[in-house]
Amino acid sequence: MVLIQREAQLAQLRTAFDTCTESQGGRVCLISGAVGSGKTALLEAFVAQVTGGRGHLMSATGSQVERHLPFGVMDQLIDSSGLERASARKAATVVRHLALTTSPPGTPEDDALHPPAPGSPPPTATSAAYGLFTSLLDLARPLPLVVTIDDVHHADAASLRCLLYAIRRLRHKHIMVLLTESPMLRTQHPQFRAELLSQPHVSRISLEPLTDAALSRLARIHPVPSEARDSVVREAPTLTGGSPLLMRALLDESCTAPPPPSEASAVSDVQPLPVSALHGTFDQAVLRCLYRHEPEVRGAAQALAVLGRPTPLPVLGRLLGLSPEFTTQSLRLLRRSGLVSSDGLGHPRIVDAVLADLSTEERLRLHRRAAEVLHEYGAEPGVVAAHLVSADWAEPAWADAALHETAAQALDAGRPDVTGACLRLARGAARPGSRWTEADTLLLRSRWQINPLAAATDLGALTAPGRDADGPGDDAEATDTGTGTGTGTGTGTGTGTGADTDTGTMADQRYGPEAVGAVPTLLWHGRPDTACRIVRAVAARAHPAPDVRARLDAARLLISLVHPDRYPQARADARHVADAGTATSTTGRHLDAMTLLADTLTPDRARHDTVGNAEVMIQRYTADEGALGPLAAPLLAMLYAGRPDLVVTWTRVLLGRPSVGYAPSWKAVLHAIHAEAELRLGALGDAEEHARTALTVLTPQAWAVAVAGPLSTLIGAATEAGRHGEAERWLAKPVPAESFRTPLGLHYLLARARYHLATGRRRAAADDLHRCGKEVTTWRMDTATLVPWRLELARVHLAFGDHCAAVRLLEEQLDVRQSVDDRTRGMALRVLAGLVPPERGGGLRAQAVQLLEACGDRIELARALADTGQALRVAGDDAGARPYFQRAGQLAQGTGSPALAQRTARAAADLPLCPRPRGGRQHSGDDAKSPGAGNTNSSGNANSTGTGLSRAERRVAALAAQGHTNRQISSKLFITVSTVEQHLTRVYRKLDVKQRTELATRLSSVRSGVPRLDG
Structure with missing residues (x-):
């Protein structure tokens, strides 16, 4: 057995044994250490070293369940002595008589259980002691006698009196007594301990928790798989608290743990079960430690696990019903055992193991008691509400307020599951005919984020009784004239204008300002008429408050964006409303985001700084972990502004946020937006993957x-x-x-x-x-x-x-008034180039290649390159056409479009191996040299100067020489940062410069040839 950080203690035990061997008298060693500190391992290691032909062993172990069994430990010692049956029976009798004659006055003993032999007079103390020592000395005469008692604090009182009697007389004998104990909340057998420690030949040995270095050393010498060793070494200090018992259990568990997930499973949304849910070796070791403590200490661990956060000592003591001294001592014992850390909480795996051991009734009782105590001490409503929900208990008068306040805070923090749990406990769902409340709105929003189908069931309370279900009404299902087939061939024309039919005074009175919060869910489920009716009813109320007016403005704008035939004036007024300084509120943030989207979708109001504003909004909203509601609008604005590459980047960031895991609906929306952005970049495989995921996270x-x-x-x-x-x-x-x-x-x-x-x-x-x-x-x-x-x-x-x-x-389509983005312009120029005379088509194709390369659409760029190659081929320049076809084929291969890849590859293969020489006729744009030639760029744009730079490279170089950063250049030229970096790499190579500061000097000689940045 290998011991770590116990070498000094083992040497101290060997020294004591050598003292006995050299006839210097008996010794008693008391080993003290927390539960799981390795006392038994040290004891066994010592015994293995000294009993192999060097000493005789008698051993016993105290047990918590046998502590009231008289002479239980002494019987174990006699049974382990190796005496013959008659001698062992005689020794047992002597022990019992010795205990009776040395019992302190007033100590009750059950003499009836051990009556003396019939007809034999009761022995005196002197004769009993003489008989016991005669037996012990007979064993110790040829070799030193080693007597070990593990967990002596659990030994019975009768055995301890016999042991103490013998210890007093070991000073000049060849006998070594080795005891182990764990500190307890209440000192067991205080008289025995006091007299034991007063003996001159008694020495104490303390075992401290293992250091981080010792834990690391233990992991290195243990046969742990190499792929798991680093993880064990990294987590061991916080997971075990230096406890040898927990560390060895962790190492044993690592040896039998399943292999790490493959790459395919690592990227999937299906997460493996946590190890703590498998009741592994480590979890069993935690429970072993827990049940070796006293009930009060075990209760403290259970209370900490239920509380789930650091708790002040007075609160914990009140919860446990313990005094401050006992509470402090309980935490100290748990900390020394590795079950509790310095902040009062154990590792999550330890907490899980403790909670799993609690019965349902006990856990509910603890949560209920925790809610009461925490409320009494003025804890945060969210903390109290969490225990109320866990206890499924909302009877106190103060519970309703705590649950409602927590529900609102949780929804803003991106935890719709907490919101739903609190409100379901506080009250039932709204019923048709009842007034819609703010709690109904919170519950509706939380249910939509988790499962929109569940939210649809709550919308019935917003419908006039008997109207939507039984006959024509004013909801979308009744008044909209659009129809559609089940095969997706919908031909509905949608004649709604936003003027809804009035449903009467009674219906209007049911809609207070709180009902406006249901508008997004109504629109999601295709009920725009109900949404408009709510907005009109709330707006008709006299003197609405400013926050209500802001909510109405946001609702009208949202309706207008989702159903543009409703409230068209809302989009025109959005900019004025958004500039009113309401962005500090939740409603204001939503209004600002929707205004940006409305501007992007309105041709005469599109702004050049849309992308920058959208990124600023996303950065501001992602600074704190919270709800994802305001982020969909700026992402869509960025997409419709022609920057799908940035949309892909931001959606990846947002999908990695923890709050996404609590809101499947927002997760699905992000996947859908990401998929559309990938499609616009020509990444067909990624687009399909994310779109399928969107329809998996949420069903169609x-x-x-x-x-x-x-x-x-x-x-x-x-x-x-x-x-x-x-x-x-x-x-x-x-x-x-x-x-x-x-x-x-x-x-x-x-x-x-x-x-x-x-x-x-x-x-x-x-x-x-x-x-x-x-x-x-x-x-x-x-x-x-x-x-x-x-x-x-x-x-x-x-x-x-x-x-x-x-x-x-x-x-x-190319008219600037149509708000044409670079991608659409490039596609339109490519198609138009094939319909105009060749002398004009070459320039159009060159512009198309440049625009499509900048926007990042690989499929359309491959088509534009292939068209350019075909034009060069028709013009007789086979050598110039080949690189265009080759690059087009490379792009097509990576897009997931095999048909396009085959066409470009076939076109390149059809070119003759010995290309025809170029004719003397010049074709504007089409006669440019191939990509990679000395004086052309990859898009086929010829250079008009002797710098060797393409037009795109000269634009980037000019901005870099003026001191602009790569991101600023990317924003000004509407290209990706990666494209900027590639252009600069080629510029440095062609101009033979090493750093940015040399660009201005190098370009000064050809300044007159630098193209205009807006050209």
């Missing part, structure tokens, strides 16, 4: 009206990849008719139109695109990043052979 039914979003992404990705059968299966999924009255419905129509065009259904594609154009025109949201319907309709006209109509639509 739970997505309700918003299901059009992830479905449109899946349809678009499958169509781009050439998997038309898969796209058709996604199109077969049912979409509510109300979806087609929302911007997400336009995404769906555009994706369906692309599918129709790809499968030869040109007329169906044209119908969907004409409908998109009609809706965005009516809604005043005709922005290219929402739906570039003109570009797609131009492709349809090309399929019909109507080139003139296609050119007209493309030129309209």
Whole structure:
């Protein structure tokens, strides 16, 4: 057995034994240490060293369950002595008579259990002592006698009196007595301990917790798998508290632990069960430590586990019903055993093990008592409410206030599960006909974040009794004329104008300001008429408070964004309302975020600083861990502003926040936004993965009206990849008719139109695109990043052979008034380049390549490069065309579009191995040298100066020379930071400069040739 940090104690025991061997008299050693400190291991290590032919052993172990059994320990010693049966029986009799004759006055003894032999006179103390020592000396005569008693604090009183009698007479004998004890809350056998420690030949040995270095050494010598050793060494100090028992259990458990998860399982959303849930070796060791303590100490550990946080001593003592002294001592004992850390809490695994050992009734009792005591001492409402919920107890008069306050705070902190638990305990769900309260709104919002289908059941309380279910009413289901089939072919026209039918005074009186909070959920489930009715009813009340007016403004704007045919004036007034300085409130933050989105979707109000403002909002909202509600709008604004690369970056950050795990609905929304951004970057595989995840986290039914979003992404990705059968299966999924009255419905129509065009259904594609154009025109949201319907309709006209109509639509799409982003402009220029004369088409293709490379859409960039290569091939420049086809093929390979990859690879393979020489005819743009040539960039843009820099590289170099950072250059040129870095790397190489400060000097000689930054 290997001992760590116990070498000095073991040497002290060997010295005492050598003293006995050398006839210097007997010795008594008392080993003291906390539960699990390794007393038994030290005892066994010593015995193994000295009893192999060097001494005779008698051993016993005290037990908590046998402490009231008279002579139990002495019987163990006699049984382990090796005496013959007759001698052992004689020794046992002597021991019992010795205990009787040495019992202190007034000590009750059960003589009836051990009566003397019939006819034999009771022996005197002298004869009994003489008989005992004769037996002991007979054993110790050839070799020293070693007597060990483990856990002597649990020994019975009768055995201790016999032992103490013998210890007094060991001073000149070859006998060594070795005792181990653990400190207790109440000192056991104080008279025995006092007299024992007063003997001159008694020495004490204390065992302290293992140091971090000792724990590390123990892990190194233990046969632990190498992949688990570092983790054990790192966690051992906090997990074991230096307890050898817990450390060895942790090491043994690590040897049998399952292998680490593979890469495939590591990235999945399914998390393995925690080790503590498996009742492993470590958890069993925790319980062994726990039950070797007294009930009061064990109760302190259980109370700390239930409390779950550091607790002042008076509160803990009141909860346990112990005095301050006993409470302090209990914590000290638990700390020395490694079960409790210095702040009063044990490691989460220890807490889990203690809680798992509690019965349901005991745990409920402790939580109820904790709630009472904490409320009495003025704890935070959230702390008290947590115990009320755990105890399923809301009877006290003060419980309702604590639960409601905690519910509101938890929702703002991103814990809808806590909100729902508190409100379900405080009150039941709202019923039709009852007044809607703020608690109803909180419960509705929390349920939506966890499961929108559960939230739908609460919306019935907002509906006029008997109206929506039995006949025509003023909800969306009754008044909207849009219809749709179960196969996603919805053709609803949506004639709502925002003027709802009045349902009467009684219905209006039921809607107070609290009901405005239900508007987002109503819109999610396709009930815009009910939402409008609530807003109108609340607005009609006399003299609404400022906060109520702000909530009404936010509700109107949200309705207008989700259903643009409602409250169109709300979008026009949003900027004025948002500038009113309300951004310090929750409503103000929502209003600011929605205003930014409204500006992005309105062509005549689009701002050049949309992306920067969106990032500032996200950074401000993510500074504190909390709800994700205000973040969807700035993410969408960033997406519609043409920066899907930033959307991908931010959604990855947000999906890693802990609060996402408590709000599946927000998690699904983030995955859906991430999927659409990946689709716009040409990453078809990633787009499909995140869209599928969005429909897994929330079922399509739970997505309700918003299901059009992830479905449109899946349809678009499958169509781009050439998997038309898969796209058709996604199109077969049912979409509510109300979806087609929302911007997400336009995404769906555009994706369906692309599918129709790809499968030869040109007329169906044209119908969907004409409908998109009609809706965005009516809604005043005709922005290219929402739906570039003109570009797609131009492709349809090309399929019909109507080139003139296609050119007209493309030129309209390129009009600056349509808020065209770089991606849409690049795609439109690429298509237009094939419809104009060659001398103009080359320049258009070069611009398209530059724009698409900057925006990051790999699929469209591959197409533009392939078109450029084809134009060079037609012009007779096979050598110049090959690099374009090769790069296009490389891009297509990484996008997940095998059809595009095959076409580009086939085009490159069709080029002759011996390229034709270029003709003398110059083609603007198309005759540029291939990517990677000395005086061209990767997009095929020829250089007009002798610097060797492309136009894009010169723009980046000029800004860098002026002192702009890479991120500032990225924002000014609307390219990614990675693209800026790549351009600068090439600039440094071509200009032979080593640092940024040399750029200005190097470019000064050709300053006149630097292009305009806005050109």
